[in-house]
Amino acid sequence: GQQLNQSPQSMFIQEGEDVSMNCTSSSIFNTWLWYKQDPGEGPVLLIALYKAGELTSNGRLTAQFGITRKDSFLNISASIPSDVGIYFCAGQLGGSNYKLTFGKGTLLTVNP
């Protein structure tokens, strides 16, 4: 089946620094999604990408859908303590395939 490689597994940064994480796949997806999960809560959708090459921003977050459709990255600029959490990428084929394929997550710690 499809697998997503998400890296890094964890990051420890200082408040104010920029962050970058990415996901790669051995096969293509038609949609890339980025979620954030706070401790004890469900993942919350941050950004959805629907088109190869698409670059989308949501406040301090920017994500891109790779041209090959096999990768995506998420950048966070000027990190703040509330950015702490686990960030997941997910790929979706759509059409007759309902499922999401998730990366294993990036644990972000921000030191004030």
Next chain:
Amino acid sequence: SQTIHQWPATLVQPVGSPLSLECTVEGTSNPNLYWYRQAAGRGLQLLFYSVGIGQISSEVPQNLSASRPQDRQFILSSKKLLLSDSGFYLCAWQGNRDQPQHFGDGTRLSIL
């Protein structure tokens, strides 16, 4: 706007006892519904999905079952819990197959 509710938030059950977790969605009709389990290692494992009332697809063989008695209600059950059923259970809804999934706040299940 659409909302998703899961309950209970936390549950402690003895081995061998039955289980019923409930998920309801408001503000949409005929959603696709999903049950995931998240182990301590962070990955999300798809357990069941449903595209309509009474329609359940199982992803992995296990001690659990799912039912969808109403359009916006999804139930996860077990007749006899095992220690290995411990985990964080997440319900998600999706408007149609090409849209992102949105998650509830989860149920933390501990088996003693």
